[in-house]
Amino acid sequence: MKVSLSKIKSLLNKKYSLYFLVVLLFWIKTYAVYLAEFNLDIHNGMQRFLLIINPVSSAIFFFAIALFFKGRARSIAFVVINLILSILLYANVCYHRFFNDFITLPVLTQTKNFGDLGGSTAALMKPYDVLYFLDSIILIALLVFKVIKVNYEKVNRRSLAGLFIAAIAFFVFNLGLAEADRPQLLTRTFDRNYIVKYLGMYNYTIYDAVQTTKSSAQRAMADSSDISDVENFVKSNYTEPNPQYFGKAKGMNVIYVSLESFQNFMINYKLDGKEVTPFLNSLVNDKNTIYFDNFYHQTGQGKTSDAEFMMENSLFPLPTGSVFTTKAQNTYQAAPSILGEKGYTTAVMHGNYKTFWNRDEMYKSFGYDRFFDAKYFDMSDENTINYGMKDKPWYKESMKYLTKLPQPFYAKYISLSNHFPFVLDDKDIDFPKGDFGDTTVNNYFQTAHYMDEALEQFFTYLKQSGLYDHTVIVLYGDHYGISENHNKAMAKVLGVKEITPYLNSQLQKVPLFIHIPGVKGGVNHTYGGEVDVEPTVMHLLGVDTKNYIQFGSDLLSKQHRQIVPFRNGDFVTNKYTSVSGVLYDNKTGQRVDTKLGKKDNSFVKQELSLSDKVVYDDLLRFYTPKGFKPINRNDFDYTKDQTNMSDLPRTKNESKTTSTDSKK
Numbered sequence: 001m002k003v004s005l006s007k008i009k010s011l012l013n014k015k016y017s018l019y020f021l022v023v024l025l026f027w028i029k030t031y032a033v034y035l036a037e038f039n040l041d042i043h044n045g046m047q048r049f050l051l052i053i054n055p056v057s058s059a060i061f062f063f064a065i066a067l068f069f070k071g072r073a074r075s076i077a078f079v080v081i082n083l084i085l086s087i088l089l090y091a092n093v094c095y096h097r098f099f100n101d102f103i104t105l106p107v108l109t110q111t112k113n114f115g116d117l118g119g120s121t122a123a124l125m126k127p128y129d130v131l132y133f134l135d136s137i138i139l140i141a142l143l144v145f146k147v148i149k150v151n152y153e154k155v156n157r158r159s160l161a162g163l164f165i166a167a168i169a170f171f172v173f174n175l176g177l178a179e180a181d182r183p184q185l186l187t188r189t190f191d192r193n194y195i196v197k198y199l200g201m202y203n204y205t206i207y208d209a210v211q212t213t214k215s216s217a218q219r220a221m222a223d224s225s226d227i228s229d230v231e232n233f234v235k236s237n238y239t240e241p242n243p244q245y246f247g248k249a250k251g252m253n254v255i256y257v258s259l260e261s262f263q264n265f266m267i268n269y270k271l272d273g274k275e276v277t278p279f280l281n282s283l284v285n286d287k288n289t290i291y292f293d294n295f296y297h298q299t300g301q302g303k304t305s306d307a308e309f310m311m312e313n314s315l316f317p318l319p320t321g322s323v324f325t326t327k328a329q330n331t332y333q334a335a336p337s338i339l340g341e342k343g344y345t346t347a348v349m350h351g352n353y354k355t356f357w358n359r360d361e362m363y364k365s366f367g368y369d370r371f372f373d374a375k376y377f378d379m380s381d382e383n384t385i386n387y388g389m390k391d392k393p394w395y396k397e398s399m400k401y402l403t404k405l406p407q408p409f410y411a412k413y414i415s416l417s418n419h420f421p422f423v424l425d426d427k428d429i430d431f432p433k434g435d436f437g438d439t440t441v442n443n444y445f446q447t448a449h450y451m452d453e454a455l456e457q458f459f460t461y462l463k464q465s466g467l468y469d470h471t472v473i474v475l476y477g478d479h480y481g482i483s484e485n486h487n488k489a490m491a492k493v494l495g496v497k498e499i500t501p502y503l504n505s506q507l508q509k510v511p512l513f514i515h516i517p518g519v520k521g522g523v524n525h526t527y528g529g530e531v532d533v534e535p536t537v538m539h540l541l542g543v544d545t546k547n548y549i550q551f552g553s554d555l556l557s558k559q560h561r562q563i564v565p566f567r568n569g570d571f572v573t574n575k576y577t578s579v580s581g582v583l584y585d586n587k588t589g590q591r592v593d594t595k596l597g598k599k600d601n602s603f604v605k606q607e608l609s610l611s612d613k614v615v616y617d618d619l620l621r622f623y624t625p626k627g628f629k630p631i632n633r634n635d636f637d638y639t640k641d642q643t644n645m646s647d648l649p650r651t652k653n654e655s656k657t658t659s660t661d662s663k664k
Contacts, residue, residue, distance in 0.1 A: 018148055022078050023059045025135035030055040030089060030201065033132060037093045039485065041580075044368060046181045047197060054174055056199030061167035062202070082136050089201060090132050090396045094124040097312055097372030097422055100483040102204065104301060104320035105212045123421035130205040141194040146316040167241065174199060182455040192320075196289060208320060222617035227242040227549075231609050231620060234549050239535075247542030248519050253471040254339075256311065256412040257458075258304065259451065260419050261481030264293065264509035265494065266448050267648040269629065272432060276449050279456035283475075283513050297628050298529040299479040300567040304414065305357040307478035310530040312336065312366060312412075314550030316611040319567060323615060328361040329633075331621040335411055335534055337631045339368030342543070345369055345648065349390025349398045351377055351416055357528040360638050367631040368412075369648050372401050377449045385425060389456035391417040392428075399461050408615060413458075418444075418481065419593075419597075441482055448481075469517050476530065477510025493578060502584040505570065505577050516540060527556045527562040527574045547625035551611050565604040573600055 034040065034051055042048050060087060062311050065075035095103050142148045160509075168457050176197035178185050186207065195204040214543060250440055267284065284291045299306035302322030309323050310316065312335040336346035347370035354360040354373035363371055374388060376397075383393045391596075394415075402411060417424070422443035425429050431449035434442040455475070462468040482490060487499035496503065512533070515521075532552035535545045553561040562574040570579050576597050577584045583594045614620060635649040 005019065007175050008565060017598065018075070018078060019063060022063050022082060022135070022139060023056075024083065025138060026059045026082060027055050028064070029085055029086075029132065029135045031060075033089060034201075038096055038193075038196065040193055042197070046177065046180070050174065050177055050181070050198050051351045052158045053170075054198065054203065054404075057167045057171035057174060058202035060163060060170060064160060064163040064167065067160055067163070070154060071466055075148075075530070079136070079139055079143070082139060083133075085202065086133055086136055088205065088580040090129065093129070093132065093203060096535035097124045097485065098483060100197055100485055101301060102201070103323065104192070105205075106206045123423075128487070141230040171199075171203065174203075205430040211320065218616045219618045220384065221621075222619060226617055227619045227623045230549060233610050233621065234551065234588065234608070235546075237269075237553070237561065238546055239553045239557040239561065240556055241539040241544065241554060242556045245519065245556045245641050246491040246539050249472045249516050249540040250542035251408055252517065252541070253408050253467060254344075254410045254474070254541070255462075255471055256474045256476070257455070258307065258412070258414045258478045259455075259475055259511070260304065260417065260478060261414050261422075262402070262418055262448060262451065262477040263480055263482065264477065264506060264511050265297070265507060267293075267511055271434060271445050274431070276431070276445050279459075280475075280511065280513070283515070286481055286515065286521055288331070288512055288517055288519060289515040290519075290556075291521070291522050292514075292526060292528060294525055294527045295476075295508075295510060296508050296527075296529045296564045296566075296572060297477060297479045297510045298531055298564065298566055302357070304478045305359075305362075307476070307530055308412070308414075310552075311474075311476065311533050314531050314534040314545075314552035315614060316531060316551060316565070317567060318612065318615060319608075322357065322375055324362045325358045327615055327618070328358050328365055330365060330615065331603050331630060332365050333620060333625065333628060333630075334366035335343060335538070336363075336369075336542065338538070338628065339410045339541070340367050340369065340547075340631070341627075341629055343408065345406045345645075346411070347401070347405055347409065347642075348376070348412045348414070349394075349401065350414045351379075351394040352387060352414075354638055363638070364633040364636040365631075368636065370401075370642045372398070373638070376642060387419045387421055388416045388419075390428065390571060391451055392457060395454055399465060399644065403465050403467070404643070404645060405649070415451060415454070417454065418447045420481065422447040422481070424450055434493070436489040436492045441486050441493065444481055450578060471515075471517070472537065472540060473513075473515040474533065475511065475515075476533065477512075477514040479510070482507070501579045501582065502577055502589045505572065505579050505584075508566070514540075526555055526560060527572060528553070528560070529564040530564075532560075548628075549614060549620060550624060551607055561604060563600055566610055567608075569605065570603045571597075571600060573597075576600070604619055 006114055031052055040051065042051060062081055063078065066074055066081055069077045079093065092102050095101065100467060108305060175185075179380060182194060185194065192204065199207070215233070266276055268281050275281055283289045297307060297309060299314065300311065300317040300319060302317050302324060305322050305324040306317035318326065320388065336344075340346055344367045348359070348363060348368055349372050350359070352374055354375070355369055359373075360371065377389050377394060378397060379389060385391055395413075398413070402409075424446055428450055431446050431448055434445045435537065436442060441457070459468070462471065462473075484504050486498070491497065491499050491506065494503070499507070512528075529552075532555050535550055535552050536555045538545050539556070545554075553559075564572040566572075572578075575586055576592065577586055578594075578597050578601060581594065583592050583597045584590065585592045
């Protein structure tokens with residue numbers, strides 16, 4: 001045994017032994033994480049082989065950097081580089097567990113959000129996660145217990161150059177095989193899963209950094225001529241308002257309510273014979289409420305913030321990161337600024353702090369007069385859980401601000417209680433958990449029921465205040481709550497054998513309710529998405545959107561385009577659903593010839609590309625619609641007392657009436 005241990009020590013203390021040991025351990029660890037955590041949809045032997053080898057080039061390259069150092073500094077460099085790469089990998093593990101996606105550089109730099117994640121982050125961590133740092137632990141132990149001695153030999157430049165060349169050669173080999181299986185991998189718009197599957201987590205991060213830097217440079221290079229193609233596309237695809245609805249809500253207040261993580265399958269769903277959301281179910285048949293049952297979320301990595309962006313700008317979110325964080329300084333023509341020019345007071349109610357998702361900056365660009373964040377609510381332990389304030393006390397407390405807003409007003413509510421990991425205090429639970437073998441899915445029924453009860457109370461408050469009968473109320477699910485990581489349990493929820501790609505696309509439906517006093521309601525089967533809501537509401541208010549740069553299509557228009565693009569290039573129409581390049585018939589759910597969707601696919605790619613150009617290049621700074629005055633961000637200050645209505649940024653208060661006046 002002594003001889004054997006001696007030989008091992010001798011082998012480990014060769015000039016390059018530590019380097020190759022670290023590379024080997026890190027390679028094995030990364031591949032193990034791929035298999036255990038990431039749903040990369042492997043279809044063939046080539047993809048499996050690429051998954052095995054893709055960590056190699058990154059490991060060879062990054063750990064070769066440590067060889068520039070000598071002695072103890074080299075050993076420390078190995079540990080530090082290993083820990084940095086391991087933390088990046090583990091961060092993606094946690095992120096993927098909830099979002100079924102990978103972190104991008106813009107998301108990684110959104111540090112202001114990290115402090116708010118709290119219980120959600122803890123819920124994503126597992127006891128066995130310590131194994132994902134096992135190679136780091138082994139490396140540190142070998143050095144601390146001097147199994148490996150500090151090597152003071154200098155590594156010559158030729159050897160170093162050889163390692164970097166080997167890393168590059170291995171990457172080129174990897175990329176060549178990837179291109180053979182998936183042509184134009186880096187030039188076409190693919191899902192992030194493709195990049196990780198074919199090139200690896202670390203090469204993906206480098207690729208993402210390059211793309212992010214490129215997008216930052218785009219704005220500097222853009223000029224006024226770049227808006228022409230966008231303007232021509234938008235105007236050629238403009239849909240005329242429906243005379244039956246245009247202006248029917250003119251002069252009314254508007255309230256948007258974001259239903260956190262709420263998916264459409266919950267509408268009319270019964271658990272043990274009990275309706276999960278009886279109030280929302282009642283709105284399906286409300287005489288003045290239109291319910292869209294083929295409405296989809298179209299969010300990217302920004303999730304709730306992406307939904308807000310689409311609902312108020314009719315522009316698509318970015319393919320990576322959140323627009324709220326990366327493009328908050330851009331020029332926009334958002335609904336609050338459009339209506340603000342027409343005498344509306346605009347405000348946001350949110351039971352979290354104003355810096356979350358960089359809202360305090362983005363709302364200035366949108367033109368919101370007032371932002372009532374956590375500072376204006378009772379954020380005691382009794383009233384808060386998870387991401388912020390509970391819905392019931394939040395709605396109740398918000399009324400003292402809402403009723404004081406000069407009318408007409410445009411107000412947005414961002415609810416929080418139905419948020420992953422879907423937890424409630426015991427005193428707030430009055431509905432059973434699900435029994436589907438998945439804690440996340442089981443809890444979802446309780447928080448959705450709580451959200452529904454809180455919403456019913458809010459409607460009661462609106463009726464008691466006298467606001468209900470002259471207020472348009474828009475309720476929408478912002479994004480999915482249950483990711484495809486929980487498809488096994490969701491199959492039980494839906495009573496199907498398995499969640500196919502087609503069924504998973506149908507799970508991206510979220511509810512949209514538009515309550516319009518005096519207008520006949522009903523169930524509307526039109527296919528649409530979040531990008532379509534802004535022109536729909538504007539036309540109800542009698543504001544024609546013809547001269548604005550918007551990519552959505554009025555849901556109530558007779559010319560409405562029933563094409564719903566998703567951020568990864570998939571799309572849904574009233575006939576077909578395209579998922580990862582495969583086309584499915586909506587009636588049967590079966591695969592059909594992709595040629596049937598060729599025209600729609602071309603339209604989707606062009607629309608997403610032009611919308612990205614508007615946002616990346618900040619093109620709206622070069623375009624001002626007739627009659628619209630761009631807002632000045634400096635007019636908005638959310639650090640001041642938001643309850644002081646005499647201090648509104650705009651000087652139109654004389655023409656407005658308070659809610660108290662309207663009731664006299």
